[in-house]
Amino acid sequence: MKKAYWLGAAVLLGFLVLGLSTFTKSMTPYVTFAEAKTSKRTVQVMGALEKGTTRYDIETKTLHFTLVDPQTKDVIPVTYTDVKPANFEDAVSIVAIGRYQAEGFRAEKLLVKCPSKYQGEEVEKQYGNKA
Amino acid sequence: MSDTVRAIGFAPGTAAVWAALLFGLACIAAYVKAYRLQTAGAPGEDYLAAAGFARRLYAAYAVAILLASGLLLLLLLTHDFRLSYVASYSERNLPFYYLFSTFWAGQEGSFMLWLFFGALIGFFVWRTAKEQEPPVMIVYLASFLGIVAILCKQPPFRFLEKVPFDGQGLNPLLQDPWMVIHPPVMFAGFASLSVPFAFAIAALWAKRWDGWVVRAMPWALFTFLTLGTAILMGGYWAYKTLGWGGYWAWDPVENTSLVPWLATVALVHGMFLQKAREKHRKINVILAILAFCCILYGTFLTRSGVLADFSVHSFIDLGITGWLVGIIVFFLFGGLGLLAWRWKEIPVAPEIDPTTGKEKEEPFLSRSVLFILSVTLICASAAVILLGTSAPILTRITGKPSQVATEFYNLTHAPVAILIGLLIALVPFLSWRGEAGRDVVRKAFTAFVVGILGAGVAFAAGVRGVKDLLFIGFAVMGCAANVESVVLFVRRKAIASVGGYLAHVGVAIMLVGILISGAYERKAQVTLYRGAPTQVGRNTMTFTKTVFVTEDGSVKKREELDPTRLADRRAKQAMEVEVVSPRGKVWKAYPKLYQNERTQQLMANPDVRSTALMDLYLSPQAYDPGQPVRVEGTRFPLKSGEEKTVSGVGFKLLGIGMDRSQLNASPPRVTLNAKVVVTPPGGKPAEQTAKMVMTMKGADDSETSALDTPIPGTPGMFRIVRAGGSDAVEIEVLGMNPAGDVKPATSESLSVDITTKPLISLVWGGFYVMMAGGLVALLRRGRDAHAASIA
Numbered sequence: 008m009k010k011a012y013w014l015g016a017a018v019l020l021g022f023l024v025l026g027l028s029t030f031t032k033s034m035t036p037y038v039t040f041a042e043a044k045t046s047k048r049t050v051q052v053m054g055a056l057e058k059g060t061t062r063y064d065i066e067t068k069t070l071h072f073t074l075v076d077p078q079t080k081d082v083i084p085v086t087y088t089d090v091k092p093a094n095f096e097d098a099v100s101i102v103a104i105g106r107y108q109a110e111g112f113r114a115e116k117l118l119v120k121c122p123s124k125y126q127g128e129e130v131e132k133q134y135g136n137k138a
Numbered sequence: 139m140s141d142t143v144r145a146i147g148f149a150p151g152t153a154a155v156w157a158a159l160l161f162g163l164a165c166i167a168a169y170v171k172a173y174r175l176q177t178a179g180a181p182g183e184d185y186l187a188a189a190g191f192a193r194r195l196y197a198a199y200a201v202a203i204l205l206a207s208g209l210l211l212l213l214l215l216t217h218d219f220r221l222s223y224v225a226s227y228s229e230r231n232l233p234f235y236y237l238f239s240t241f242w243a244g245q246e247g248s249f250m251l252w253l254f255f256g257a258l259i260g261f262f263v264w265r266t267a268k269e270q271e272p273p274v275m276i277v278y279l280a281s282f283l284g285i286v287a288i289l290c291k292q293p294p295f296r297f298l299e300k301v302p303f304d305g306q307g308l309n310p311l312l313q314d315p316w317m318v319i320h321p322p323v324m325f326a327g328f329a330s331l332s333v334p335f336a337f338a339i340a341a342l343w344a345k346r347w348d349g350w351v352v353r354a355m356p357w358a359l360f361t362f363l364t365l366g367t368a369i370l371m372g373g374y375w376a377y378k379t380l381g382w383g384g385y386w387a388w389d390p391v392e393n394t395s396l397v398p399w400l401a402t403v404a405l406v407h408g409m410f411l412q413k414a415r416e417k418h419r420k421i422n423v424i425l426a427i428l429a430f431c432c433i434l435y436g437t438f439l440t441r442s443g444v445l446a447d448f449s450v451h452s453f454i455d456l457g458i459t460g461w462l463v464g465i466i467v468f469f470l471f472g473g474l475g476l477l478a479w480r481w482k483e484i485p486v487a488p489e490i491d492p493t494t495g496k497e498k499e500e501p502f503l504s505r506s507v508l509f510i511l512s513v514t515l516i517c518a519s520a521a522v523i524l525l526g527t528s529a530p531i532l533t534r535i536t537g538k539p540s541q542v543a544t545e546f547y548n549l550t551h552a553p554v555a556i557l558i559g560l561l562i563a564l565v566p567f568l569s570w571r572g573e574a575g576r577d578v579v580r581k582a583f584t585a586f587v588v589g590i591l592g593a594g595v596a597f598a599a600g601v602r603g604v605k606d607l608l609f610i611g612f613a614v615m616g617c618a619a620n621v622e623s624v625v626l627f628v629r630r631k632a633i634a635s636v637g638g639y640l641a642h643v644g645v646a647i648m649l650v651g652i653l654i655s656g657a658y659e660r661k662a663q664v665t666l667y668r669g670a671p672t673q674v675g676r677n678t679m680t681f682t683k684t685v686f687v688t689e690d691g692s693v694k695k696r697e698e699l700d701p702t703r704l705a706d707r708r709a710k711q712a713m714e715v716e717v718v719s720p721r722g723k724v725w726k727a728y729p730k731l732y733q734n735e736r737t738q739q740l741m742a743n744p745d746v747r748s749t750a751l752m753d754l755y756l757s758p759q760a761y762d763p764g765q766p767v768r769v770e771g772t773r774f775p776l777k778s779g780e781e782k783t784v785s786g787v788g789f790k791l792l793g794i795g796m797d798r799s800q801l802n803a804s805p806p807r808v809t810l811n812a813k814v815v816v817t818p819p820g821g822k823p824a825e826q827t828a829k830m831v832m833t834m835k836g837a838d839d840s841e842t843s844a845l846d847t848p849i850p851g852t853p854g855m856f857r858i859v860r861a862g863g864s865d866a867v868e869i870e871v872l873g874m875n876p877a878g879d880v881k882p883a884t885s886e887s888l889s890v891d892i893t894t895k896p897l898i899s900l901v902w903g904g905f906y907v908m909m910a911g912g913l914v915a916l917l918r919r920g921r922d923a924h925a926a927s928i929a
Contacts, residue, residue, distance in 0.1 A: 011507040015514035018557075022518035026525055026550050033546035034529065037539055051540070068663070068889075089663070091760060104543075 035104055040076055040083040044107050051104040052083060052112065056096070063091050074101060074112075084111035092119045144297045148221060151209040151295035158202035158253075159286045165199050166276050166283075168192035173272035177344075189271060193264060196275065200257035203286075207254045210247065210294055214240050220301050223247065223294040229307035233689070233704055235318050240308050242321045245441055246294035249285050251322060255329035256282045263333055263357075269928055270353060273340035281332040281430065284465035288458050310734040310741055316375035320368060324395060327365030331398060331433050333357035334405060335473075338426035342476045347419050347484055349928035351409045354426070356923055358406050359916040361429075363909060365399045370905050379743050384656070385901065388544045390445050393527040394436025400520040401429035404513045406915075410638070411509040414570050418506075419484050420477070421513060427473035431466060432524070438462040444531055501572025508568055512561050519554045523547065548656075552605060555649055559612030562642045563589065566623040582615075585622060589615025601658065609653050617646035637915025644908025651900025655753075661893045663759075666715065668886040677754070678718040681888045684761075687712045687728050710743070713888050715756060717747070729758040729890060748899065755893040764886035771856075771872035776814075778865035785874035787849055788817030789856070792825070794865065806834045812858050812867050821851045828869075830858040846872065 038050045054074030062071045070087040085103050095101075102118035146152050172188035210223070215237060219225045227247070228240040242248045260278060267274040308317075334354045341350035372392065373385035386392065405425040412418050439445055442459035525532075526546050530539040567573070567581045592614025593607045601607060623639040666672050666681035673679075686694050689705040693712070700706045711732040717725045730743040744757035774784050781790040792813040800807040810830045817823040828847045834840045844857035854874040858867050 010502060011510045014507070015510045018511060019514045019518050019521075022515075022522060022550070022554070025553070026518075026522040029546050029549050030525060030529070030542060033543040033549070034533070034540050035543055036533070049543075 039079070040074070040081040043083065043112060046107065049104065049106050049115070051102055053100055053102045054083070055100055056098055057082060061096065070095075074103065083107075085114050086111055087114040087117055092117055095119060144299065145293075146295075147293060147297040148209070148213060148218075148295035151206055151213070152290075152293040154202050154206035154209065155286065155289050155293055155295075158199055158206065159283065159290055161195055161199035161202055162279055162283050162286060165192055165195035166279055168195050169272045169276045169279075173276070176272055192272070192275070196260060196264065196279070199279070200260060203250075203253050203257040206289075207241075207250050210250060211238070211241055213295075214238075217305070219303070219305055220297050221294070222296045222298050225298060225302050225305040227305065227308060229305040232308060233708070235315070236308055236313055239312075239318045239321070242325070243308055243312060243317075244294070246289060246292055248321065248325065249289055250294060251325045252328055253282055253285055253289070255322075255326040256332060259326075259329055259333065263336070266356070266923065267337070267340075267353060270337065270340055270344065270346065270350060273343050274336045277339040277343075278332055278336035281335060281469065282329075284461070284468070288461050291461070292458060311380070314375065314379050316371060316379070320371045320375060323364055323371060324368035327361055327368050327395075327399075328433055330357060330361045330364055331402065331430050334361065334402075334426040335430035335469075338423045339473055339476065342423060342480050345480070345483065346928070348412065348416055351412050351422060352926045352928065353923050355406070355409050355413070356916055356920040358402055358409060358426075359912055359919060361402045362399070362406055363912050363916065365395065365402065366905075366909060366912070369395050369399055370902075374902070378746060385898075388523075388526070388547045390527050391440050393523050394432075394439055397436065397520045397524050397527070398429050398432040400516050400523070401425060401432050404516040404520070405429055407509055407513050407516070411506060411513070415506055417486070418510070419486075420481070423477055424474075425513075425517075427470070427477070431470045431473070432520070434462065434466045434469065435524075438466060439527065439531075503568055503575060503578055504572035505565065505568045505570045508561055508565050512558070515554060515557055515561070519551065522550045522554075526550075552609070555653070556605070556609050556612060559609060559616050559646065559649055562616035562646055563612055563619050565642065566619045566639060582619065585615045585619035588618035592618075596654075601654070606653060606657065610650060613646045613649040613653075617643055617650075620646065634914065634918045634921075637911050637913075637918055639911070640914060641908045641911025644904045644906070644911055647900050647904030647907060649904075651897050651902075651904055655895040655898035655901060659893055659895045661891065663889070663891055665887050665889045668764075668888075671718075674892050675894065676720045679892070680716045680718075681886075682714045682716050685712055685714050685728065686710065687730060693728060710741075712745075713758060713761065715745075715888070715890070717754065717756075725754075727756045729756045729888075731758040731761050731888075750899050751896065753895040753898045755891075755895060757891040757893070758888060759891055760889040762884065762887045762889075765884050771870040772874075773859060773868055773870045775862060775866060775868050784869075785854070785871050786819040787852075787854070787856070787871060787874060788815075788823070789869060790815040790817075790823075791867065794861070794867065808832045808834075810858060810861055810867075814856075814869075816849055816856070818849050818851045818854075824850050826850075828856065828858045830861065844870075849874070 035049050035051050038046060038052060040052060040054070043050050043052050052074065054076050057073040057075045060071075060073040063069070064071070068088055070089075070091050072085055072087075074083050074085055075081070085105075087103070087105075098119045103112060103114040104116040104118070105112060105114035107113075168188065169192040172185060172192050175185040175188050213221055214224055214228050217224065217228070217230055223244055223246060224240075227243040228237055232240070240247075242251045260275070263278055264271050264275050334357055337350040337354035337357070341347065369392070372395070376387065377385040405422060408418065408422040408425050412422055438459070442462055444459075526542045529542045533540040563585060564578070564582070566585075567578050589611045593611035596610040597607060601610060620639040620642040624636045624643065627633065627636045627639070660675065662674055664672060664674055664679070666679055668681050668683070671678050671680045686696060686699055686709040688694060688699070688703075688709040693714070694706070694709065699709055710730045712728040712730040715727040715729065717727055719725070725747050727745040727747065729745045731740070733740055742758050744755055746756070747754045772785055774782060776782055776789055776791045778791050778793055781788065783789075792815060795811040795813070797809040797811060800809070808831075810832065812828045812830075814826050814828055815823050816826050826847050828845070830842055830844045832840050832842045842860075844859055846855040846857050848855055849871075852874065855872045857870055857872070859870045860868040862868060
């Protein structure tokens with residue numbers, strides 16, 4: 008019986024090793040704009056959309072915009088070649104996952120956070136409730 | 139209103155939650171007394187009286203929970219907007235079924251739903267626990283009291299300072315029929331996970347090493363069924379209406395329900411193993427504790443706000459993070475601590491070989507070994523998913539929180555799935571006692587050949603790569619092997635015993651569906667111009683027109699919508715896309731793309747054509763209504779009495795008048811008349827009246843349309859684009875400088891993601907088979923448990 012336990016332990020260990028090595032490889036760290044500009048790997052940056060910088064080229068399906076770091080006021084130009092996400096302009100904050108290249112940050116994926124998510128909080132702010 | 143009054147809010151509701159906490163504690167105390175009497179000697183009259191009293195207290199607890207839930211529902215249905223919860227998640231103009239489902243739209247309500255099912259299930263727990271009733275009920279009830287305490291701290295009955303006229307409404311993303319059914323099934327599953335946990339802890343406490351498994355097995359299978367169904371429903375919802383493009387996105391919220399389910403699957407296997415061999419006792423205690431703690435941990439991950447930046451649908455912090463951490467630590471360390479305490483006392487029951495007098499080694503080719511491997515494999519999968527989902531927390535320790543890409547899950551799970559296919563394929567050919575290798579090969583030969591054939595068919599159909607072919611080969615072999623067993627048992631009229639085999643058939647079918655529909659999907663992004671047939675893959679697609687799809691599913695034109703019908707009022711804008719297959723079959727797809735009127739969010743729902751072999755999936759991305767050739771003008775503000783020269787034209791605003799005579803028309807309209815003196819270049823001043831019509835569409839939604847007014851003696855026009863208070867307007871001058879400001883025409887178009895997903899029907903079909911197997915097993919084990927008499 009012991010043999011089976013050892014085998015089971017080996018399987019478990021094998022997968023944990025596989026998991027951990029894949030884990031570090033597929034990690035996309037959150038970085039500041041300055042770090043993103045020097046990093047060569049896939050990273051994610053988060054910021055607010057700078058008003059008036061959005062431009063969408065229908066022919067090439069490329070979205071150009073600029074993100075602003077709310078704290079440091081750093082900016083980073085972002086391009087995203089895909090259909091423009093719904094509610095893009097209303098986003099409270101945008102997470103861009105991709106890597107920095109010569110012409111700017113090329114996003115492979117955008118996560119657009121809309122204010123509706125904070126719906127409950129908003130009602131309490133508006134009509135008052137601090138228990 | 140004082141803070142205290144507001145915090146208490148609707149007093150009967152908050153009182154019911156507190157009453158539940160008190161009755162719960164009293165019930166635990168009563169069961170502790172009953173347990174003392176039970177263990178003191180032969181359970182007699184005293185024990186029965188004490189247990190009866192404890193049951194009555196449990197009923198009081200359950201009634202308090204049901205009352206609190208009923209009151210919350212009533213307040214939601216009667217639109218009592220004094221309540222923060224009602225105002226945050228519901229509104230007046232919701233159809234009944236969505237109004238009903240706002241109960242679980244927020245955090246407090248979903249905790250309440252969890253408790254609601256926990257309270258109901260408890261009545262069945264004490265009946266099925268039989269001789270183990272006192273300790274099981276103590277742990278079972280304790281597992282919920284932490285959540286009751288959270289609701290005492292944050293009752294959903296809190297009042298707002300001011301009462302709004304209407305609520306914020308249900309998040310439009312959640313306004314889907316699945317919202318009515320998916321969360322209740324999910325929380326029923328969550329609540330039922332407390333049962334195996336309670337039995338396991340009670341077993342450690344009362345030192346009942348094997349008896350608990352018999353009683354808890356039907357419950358583990360119940361969790362397997364409910365949680366599994368809920369997870370699949372969620373996936374189907376995401377696939378059919380949310381337009382994510384798939385049924386599984388490895389989102390933290392999905393993962394945190396999958397991990398406890400996997401732990402339950404491992405537990406079910408471990409229980410079978412223990413029941414058959416009366417060994418391997420510690421594994422099941424550990425699994426039951428971990429499965430329950432995974433649910434708590436998942437709740438912590440999704441509700442404490444730690445993942446707010448990483449998930450599409452995680453909640454904001456409600457100020458309960460500390461409580462959740464406390465509850466997890468209590469049950470995890472309490473449970474594992476008790477196990478460590480008892481570790482040495484748990485009998486290992488080695489089988490002694492009578493001939494040698496040494497411990498008998500179990501033969502390697504036996505079901506026992508296979509079960510141990512399957513348990514470890516499923517646990518490895520759960521651990522890896524847990525690791526990935528916890529990435530933002532783990533990386534926070536060393537630096538900035540990060541998340542893993544979804545490839546992480548796909549890469550790590552390919553080998554898991556292949557090995558699971560292999561184990562499933564072998565299990566029907568092995569007995570608990572072990573087999574000779576030669577016999578296994580002989581028995582498995584047919585299934586093996588079918589597996590090879592399956593891989594061959596897959597290769598012919600375009601599946602490439604050793605890994606993928608191995609995957610298909612094992613899965614098909616697993617399917618064949620288990621079908622063989624099912625047939626055998628049905629022939630022997632032993633239908634009650636087919637559960638496991640049937641479930642494995644389902645798993646094998648699902649595996650094939652998951653691989654093929656995922657790895658061999660074809661995706662194209664196209665822009666369809668209205669009326670222009672476009673070749674997409676093998677189909678021809680034409681965007682024909684925009685229409686409205688009512689909530690009850692009929693397709694209408696805007697003017698055909700009946701405002702007296704709720705389903706018509708809630709109609710959504712859709713695009714009709716005519717899809718002509720290579721064989722000339724026509725399918726009209728209605729992907730929806732519409733703006734939610736309340737939140738102004740743009741919503742998209744895909745349309746799917748499902749056939750047995752292939753799904754065609756149209757997910758709308760963007761709709762462009764098109765623009766005629768237009769001259770872009772110059773805009774400027776103008777106050778009453780002010781004079782300005784723009785593009786060579788002089789403008790002087792004399793005054794603004796409002797025509798409200800059509801305010802009672804339907805829809806109500808107000809016309810703004812601006813008297814302007816216009817002086818064209820080199821011409822005479824002339825008085826003109828520019829009109830702008832404002833049409834009211836809703837409470838705070840209006841549409842303005844300006845009429846172009848000619849500028850005398852020139853090709854140019856001007857118009858009012860906005861009113862700026864009672865004495866100012868914004869004017870746009872058009873056509874005075876046509877050289878530089880002409881915008882070209884764009885045609886009406888629809889951008890759409892088109893995906894073909896081969897054999898995705900196998901995912902759903904395999905799931906049904908798996909659940910059918912689980913149900914058969916549940917009935918069988920339930921009957922066994924009922925018949926068993928345990929000391």
